[in-house]
Amino acid sequence: MHRTPFLALLLLAVPALAQTTQVDQSWALDQSTLTYHMSHPIHEVDGISHAARGKGVCHDGQCDFLVAVPVKSFDSGDSNRDLHMLQTTRGAEFPIVSVRFRLPRASLSAASLDCDLEVQFAGNTAHYSHVSFQQKVEGTSHHITGTIPSTLTDFKIPAPSFVTVPIKNEIPVRVDMTWHPS
Amino acid sequence: MRQLFPACVIVNPFVIAAASTVFVLFQASLPAAGQAVVHAEVASAESNPVPLPDAPTPAIPDQTSTSNPPQAAQPSSRQSLPKPVDQNPQEPAPPSLSDLGLSSSQTKPDPDLQARLDRHTRMLRIHQRLGLITLAPLAGACITSAFAPPDLKKGKDNATGRDIHVGLGAASVTMYAFTASYAIRAPKVSEAPSRGGIKLHKYLIYIHGPGMILTPILGAMAYDQANNGEKVHGIASAHAAVAWTTVAAYGTAIVAVTWPIHVGSLKF
Numbered sequence: 001m002h003r004t005p006f007l008a009l010l011l012l013a014v015p016a017l018a019q020t021t022q023v024d025q026s027w028a029l030d031q032s033t034l035t036y037h038m039s040h041p042i043h044e045v046d047g048i049s050h051a052a053r054g055k056g057v058c059h060d061g062q063c064d065f066l067v068a069v070p071v072k073s074f075d076s077g078d079s080n081r082d083l084h085m086l087q088t089t090r091g092a093e094f095p096i097v098s099v100r101f102r103l104p105r106a107s108l109s110a111a112s113l114d115c116d117l118e119v120q121f122a123g124n125t126a127h128y129s130h131v132s133f134q135q136k137v138e139g140t141s142h143h144i145t146g147t148i149p150s151t152l153t154d155f156k157i158p159a160p161s162f163v164t165v166p167i168k169n170e171i172p173v174r175v176d177m178t179w180h181p182s
Numbered sequence: 183m184r185q186l187f188p189a190c191v192i193v194n195p196f197v198i199a200a201a202s203t204v205f206v207l208f209q210a211s212l213p214a215a216g217q218a219v220v221h222a223e224v225a226s227a228e229s230n231p232v233p234l235p236d237a238p239t240p241a242i243p244d245q246t247s248t249s250n251p252p253q254a255a256q257p258s259s260r261q262s263l264p265k266p267v268d269q270n271p272q273e274p275a276p277p278s279l280s281d282l283g284l285s286s287s288q289t290k291p292d293p294d295l296q297a298r299l300d301r302h303t304r305m306l307r308i309h310q311r312l313g314l315i316t317l318a319p320l321a322g323a324c325i326t327s328a329f330a331p332p333d334l335k336k337g338k339d340n341a342t343g344r345d346i347h348v349g350l351g352a353a354s355v356t357m358y359a360f361t362a363s364y365a366i367r368a369p370k371v372s373e374a375p376s377r378g379g380i381k382l383h384k385y386l387i388y389i390h391g392p393g394m395i396l397t398p399i400l401g402a403m404a405y406d407q408a409n410n411g412e413k414v415h416g417i418a419s420a421h422a423a424v425a426w427t428t429v430a431a432y433g434t435a436i437v438a439v440t441w442p443i444h445v446g447s448l449k450f
Binding site: 041055078083093162 | 302
């Protein structure tokens with residue numbers, strides 16, 4: 001008997017619901033260069049990937065960002081070393097490195113970004129607080145650079161060795177990204 | 183006749199309309215006590231001619247019951263019911279991997295590949311260790327090669343030095359065979375062409391591989407000639423040249439997978 005009013009209510013409520021979950025602004029990762037650095041007493045190696053994908057979603061003054069990159073996309077210039085890296089980091093079981101962070105929308109144009117990062121890698125999650133990134137805004141593109149101070153122990157990765165000498169625990173990842181609103 | 187009816191009965195239609203509006207409007211949100219009060223008002227307006235004490239007034243917005251005309255009150259009050267979304271706003275979900283357009287082949291775990299990678303790495307680690315260990319008998323064979331040929335001028339046979347050289351050479355070849363077997367039997371995990379130092383490392387197999395076969399054959403021929411008191415001659419005389427080429431290729435293969443070498447701030 002009272003179906004009609006309830007249907008009317010439902011029809012009114014659904015658009016209203018959609019309105020409140022509406023995204024204020026989206027961001028897309030244009031281009032990126034991620035570089036890990038590995039140190040060994042007789043080796044210094046950089047592994048580079050340009051294959052990162054990223055998206056940001058803003059609502060209620062906060063923006064959530066996600067950056068993901070396939071582990072096997074990192075190229076150190078030596079295919080044997082890359083395969084060893086893939087094996088050590090269990091890159092076939094956990095093929096994606098993902099980084100999540102949240103920023104206040106008001107800070108998106110600041111020259112320096114202070115980020116709390118959640119990094120998922122090799123089946124483990126590590127949190128890095130107050131990682132500083134530098135930003136240059138040119139038109140609509142936001143060029144961001146910085147370094148994530150990651151270590152092997154953060155992700156419970158056993159240090160690979162060369163000539164029985166293990167590599168250093170520190171594996172900083174240099175970030176160079178360009179974002180733009182989509 | 184009209185005077186027989188109490189005043190509340192005369193205003194009955196308006197009171198009922200207003201009360202109905204209030205009732206419908208707050209049916210869902212009012213507490214049970216508030217609803218009971220509204221019911222009591224309606225009931226008293228409809229049928230109770232005896233004046234009752236005033237019931238406590240619920241906290242009801244006045245405009246819905248008083249400012250709207252009774253005819254329009256009911257439908258409009260239904261539309262102005264509180265929207266659930268205002269009470270429980272939802273946040274949009276943060277971006278997920280599926281939003282990034284990564285293909286399933288990129289995101290799907292591959293335990294089989296991981297197992298092959300583990301085995302590949304395990305076998306190449308043994309390959310690496312055996313390869314380094316092989317350097318020891320190889321270096322020994324190189325050093326003792328100076329004492330292997332007979333010294334015909336001084337009339338020395340050098341049989342002991344030759345035997346030591348043969349022993350170290352045989353150990354080198356055996357160790358080399360074991361070393362190579364781990365690289366050959368390691369599962370292939372990528373069809374992509376090799377890049378970097380490993381490329382040169384693999385190319386050098388075509389030099390030190392045949393060299394490791396030829397060297398002991400030529401060495402055996404030279405050994406026989408020397409034991410017969412002859413000067414090493416013919417194809418056997420190439421033993422030393424083949425052996426040194428093999429050792430050079432082997433050493434270069436080791437350096438190739440190590441290159442470039444950094445020591446402190448120096449880069450080689």
